Amino acid sequence: MSVIPLRRILYTAEAITEGGRSGHGRTTDGRLEVELAVPEDMGGKGGPGTNPEQLFAIAYGACFQSTMLAIAQGRKLDAGDARFTSRVDIGPTAHGGFGLRVALDVHAPHLAPAEAARLMAEADQRCPYSNATRGNIQIMLTVDGTPIEKVVKNDQGAA
Incomplete structure (x- = not known):
């Protein structure tokens, strides 16, 4: 399957993450900021993060x-x-x-x-x-x- 290129870009979302699955993520426009946590089912500590x-x-x-x-x-x-x-x-x-x-x-x-x-x-x-x-x-x-x-x-x- 070949990649179909975009004819034009309508919008770009940009985010920065630190710490991987047990870290923090935020969009560069400040609209979304989340704490991240590894679910217990995946061997993590769980916790309040997504x-x-x-x-x-x-x-x-x-x-x-x-x-x-x-x-x-x-x-x-x-x-x-x-x-x-x-x-x-x-x-x-x-x-x-x-x-x-x-x-x-x-x-x-x-x-x-x-x-x-x-x-x-x-x-x-x-x-x-x-x-x-x-x-x-x-x-x-x-x-x-x-x-x-x-x-x-x-x-x-x-x-």
Whole structure:
């Protein structure tokens, strides 16, 4: 897979970290500042700080949901009250080192499940986080816990 260059840069986020996973991070514009802590599950002390996986879960979920909302709005669909749950797993790989896995689930009470699944599939093609991770990590997309492929298949079988 080849890298697709940006035609232009719309925005640049810049952050400074010190101390790695047990350190401190802040954006250079001062809008975000966090203490970092390694979770006990990963052999750390835990503590009040956040971790990169939590930050990635929020960032990916927010970006994906914004993409899906824009698509829904363009189709005049009501997805405004949709709620996303995003999970980021980290663990060792068979090749040594560590890898990630992401799960994105939507609850969209004003959309039919099949419509929500189709919106998620299209958002997955447009979202910059999905495009950045495609082919690198496993992404699971679900509507109320059901994989989007199964939701669409069940909808087609019911027709």
